[in-house]
Amino acid sequence: MFALVDCNNFYVSCERVFRASLANVPVVVLSNNDGCLISRSAEAKALGFQMGDPYFQVKPDLEYNKVRVFSSNYALYGDMSRRVMHYLASVAPTIEIYSIDECFLDLHGMNRYLHPNLAAFGAEVREQIRKRTKIPTCVGIAPTKTLAKLANRIAKKYPAMKGVCYLDTEEKRRKALELTAVGDVWGIGYQYALKLQAQGIRTAAQLTQQSESWARKFLGGVVGVRLLRELQGKVCHQLQPSEDGTLSRQSITYSRTFGTPLTAFSDVLGAVSAFTARAAEKLRRQGSAANTMSVFLSKDRFSLEPGPHSSSTVITLPVASSDTSDLIRLARTALKRLWQPGCVYKKAGVIFDGLETDGQQQLDLFAKVNVGEARDKLMKDLDKLNERFGSGAVTFASAFVKKGERPVWDSKADFKSSAYTTDWDELWCIT
DNA sequence: TCTGGGGTCCTAGGACCC
């Protein structure tokens, strides 16, 4: 059996933990750059606000309905997430942190005398998380990950379930599949839902009636076959945990939309350098070095101008690296290649790919060994200083921003709550 | 004026090699 624990409206729930005044009123949280709605309270959903609604379009509506609006505050959400996951790690033999607000538990081998009734176990988990963190959750328990996802949706949708849905019998599995629209199945997105509806397949139950060769043909090859089998209760996806429960990434990206569009090379270079530094930090944190680096620049993606709105270039490194100064130098080379004078740029990003374990690189025949070691030490010290004194305390010249000033590329975040739990300067004040 | 960001997996097709 697998369980999926999913936090309800996670970002909104995090904001509510620290503000009693947000209870029972409509609340939404915006994406980066205050772009779209990405988390909505039940009250905001009831008013008709949709996931992904552009903020500028629904702003009058939000104001009219007195909806409380927040910019996203990842320092807060990340910290609350760690608390939830830390608890979950203590109750199941294996967990896989699937996203910031979802976690799979592998219940195989769980002590059957301690938890003879998994539905009661689910209820206990919910209650404990609520007590410890004030975050509301729902729990789905079923024989496969895909069915656990489905069970979780049902636990959310039907209040009578009291937040827990346990598909322990064939009868319940069948019922759950009949209650689920095909587009709500994990792995069926917009395109597949259209295709399926055209063939008269409306519910998950109807989907499971199809043959594997049909799934292979219409649902993306082996991916579709696995999906079908999982719905039928045959396990295809095991948990994939890493040591700390988080997945070790195969690629690492840092990209941002600029708060205001940029036209000067020096401004964009500053942004790309800063993004490179942040991505390199992520690289070192997971103990990786990158073999390739891509830099991309984007113009207005909603403009009707013909031609591509984005351009990118890939640089293959001579030796895999996680050294910020190396990488910034390459980023500058890449940027020069891409740069078109007179263009108005709205977004830039850096992607590291071809990751390998740092320190295992083939020796560069001409490198002076001492230089490499000194650099490693420098990067370690850099990370320590930034961890202790705050991100950006020590930076490279090309990414430098004066203390107290906001960089020209900085995203918009007009409605941000405090980092109550992670920043000494923003602790919760009781006045 | 304003429309996020960070990932995954899979397939197909081309280049190249023996």
Added chain:
DNA sequence: TCTGGGGTCCTAGGACCC
């Protein structure tokens, strides 16, 4: 009209997820 057969590596693109 005929014009090998594998294998690998790389890239681009499509679909999905939260």
